[in-house]
Amino acid sequence: MPVDRLLPTREAEDLLDLVREIADKELAPRVEEHERAESYPAGLFRLLGETGLLGLPYPEESGGGGQPYEVYLQVLEELAARWAAVAIATSVHTLAAFPLLTFGTSAQRGRWAEDILSGRLIGGYSLSEPQAGSDAAALTCRADKAPDGYRITGAKAWITHGGKADFYALFARTGPGSDGISCFFAPGHTDGLTFGRPEDKMGLHAIPTTSAFWDDALLATDRLIGAEGEGLQIAFSALDSGRLGVAACATGLAQAALDAATAYAHERTTFGRRIIDHQGLGFLLADMAAAVDSARATYVDAARRRDHGRPYTRQASVAKLTATDAAMKVTTDAVQVFGGYGYTRDFPVERYMREAKIMQIFEGTNQIQRLIISRQLAH
Incomplete structure (x- = not known):
């Protein structure tokens, strides 16, 4: 049943009505099929992007929806009420976009923001490692400075949308200590990047969660988000x-x-x-x-x-x-x-x-x- 909500504007109420319509039409009829078969819903995130649901909390000048976070989260809730895995992946996409949209240069935002917020590029968040989950300062994946950029070597774990995403917010070590971690806007298809088989999970079966293995993979210098050492x-x-x-x-x-x-x-x-x-x-x-x-x-x-x-x-x-x-x-x-x-x-x-x-x-x-x-x- 629809939840009686207190929304800040009539526009927000109309948006939530649209989200319910999309969720009832595109998510609810498909969830059981994909969750039982553990099959990826190809094309669904492109659809969500085309309807403007993947960039809601980001500025309109960057291609986003310009909505308050209060409204965006209630949109997520409606998606999750029909299909939790899709809602979580949408949340992760928003999380993966945050470094670029918040800490990226104007040139970086101009190059990538519109494609991210329109859903033409789907994101994943790559912080955790096999030995470093909650203890993010213990990361060992390295980003070694090279004449043509950074060479990435190491393993990452628990990546939602792993192997399917078009880019990853990647955190890797450029120096010692907690001040030696940096953030990168990493393409999903890079020489030297491979993914493990999807984890055999208890739930959220339709969206893969994988490990990633970086083997001396090269990222261009302009893939660094913020300054070196600002990663944490x-x-x-x-x-x-x-x-x-x-x-x-x-x-x-x-x-x-x-x-x-x-x-x-x-x-x-x-x-x-x-x-x-x-x-x-x-x-x-x-x-x-x-x-x-x-x-x-x-x-x-x-x-x-x-x-x-x-x-x-x-x-x-x-x-x-x-x-x-x-x-x-x-x-x-x-x-x-x-x-x-x-x-x-x-x-x-x-x-x-x-x-x-x-x-x-x-x-x-x-x-x-x-x-x-x-x-x-x-x-």
């Missing part, structure tokens, strides 16, 4: 926004689970009554609804702070923690509402439950979010 600053500022994207996707997934459970509780009867009329089940659904509404409130609050230029690092971590924990609980409870049927693939709630788990892990585990929040409180 760029990565961490991007991740604040990325965590809000995950929070919105988790909220959409939880909303889908709540809607499915509520609809089933209206139809299923026991002891001569609808199961929603039994207090034990009705209270469970009430708790699920409270969790979804609370999750939405946390990411909207953080987004409004971002839109007003106020610090929001703590609020982004709160939103990511709250929304993803809520999604895990709500999807688990949705399976319970369905009883034995919830444990089968005849209904989507078992998929929702599998998809929710990873959201507590990527873009910084929820244990890392608690660390960030506690450190913010200690200042």
